[in-house]
Amino acid sequence: MTQTQNGKQKQERFYQILDEVKDPEIPVISIVEMGMVHQITVEERIIWIQVMPTFLGCPALEMIERSIRERMLEEPDMDEVFVEFIRDPLWSSERITPIGREKLAGFGLATPSIDRLDQVECPYCQSSGTNLVNLFGSTACRSIYYCRSCKEPFEAMKPI
Numbered sequence: 001m002t003q004t005q006n007g008k009q010k011q012e013r014f015y016q017i018l019d020e021v022k023d024p025e026i027p028v029i030s031i032v033e034m035g036m037v038h039q040i041t042v043e044e045r046i047i048w049i050q051v052m053p054t055f056l057g058c059p060a061l062e063m064i065e066r067s068i069r070e071r072m073l074e075e076p077d078m079d080e081v082f083v084e085f086i087r088d089p090l091w092s093s094e095r096i097t098p099i100g101r102e103k104l105a106g107f108g109l110a111t112p113s114i115d116r117l118d119q120v121e122c123p124y125c126q127s128s129g130t131n132l133v134n135l136f137g138s139t140a141c142r143s144i145y146y147c148r149s150c151k152e153p154f155e156a157m158k159p160i
Helices: 003-018 061-073 098-106
Strands: 026-030 037-043 046-051 080-085 130-134 142-147 153-157
Touching (some): 003 037, 026 098, 046 061
Parallel strands (some): 046 080
C-alpha cells in the first residue's frame, strides 16, 4: 500500500470517527452531516481539523471543539488534536448532506432548498407553501416559519 493510499484511509477513518460527534444544539445530526468539517490533516500522531461554524457567533463552538478533541483522543494512535474554526470558506446550508437533511426534517427542522434558497419546505408535510413568521428562531441560525398546508409552525435553518 502506498503512503498516499494509507493517508486517504486514515482520513476516511477520521471522518467516520467525526461522524460520531453530534451538533450540541441538534443532537440528531453530526458535524460531518452538517458539512462543517472542512479539512483533516494527519501527521504521525497529531491531527489538525478545520471546522466551518454554521454561524460565526454560535455559542456551541466550545462544546463542539471539546467533543472533537475528546473523541479523537480516544483513538490509540492520537497524541494531539488541534481544532481550528475557519471563516474562509464560509459554511453554507448547501453543505448539509442528503442524510443530514433527512435527519433535520425528522427533527422538525427544515433546510433551505438546494435549488432555491428562498424556498423552505415544511418538514412535516413537505409542502412548499410556507411563510416566514419571524427571522429569529430559538438560535441565531434558525428562523420560524408557518406551513399553510398542515398549519404547523416550524423552524428552518437560515439560508447561508
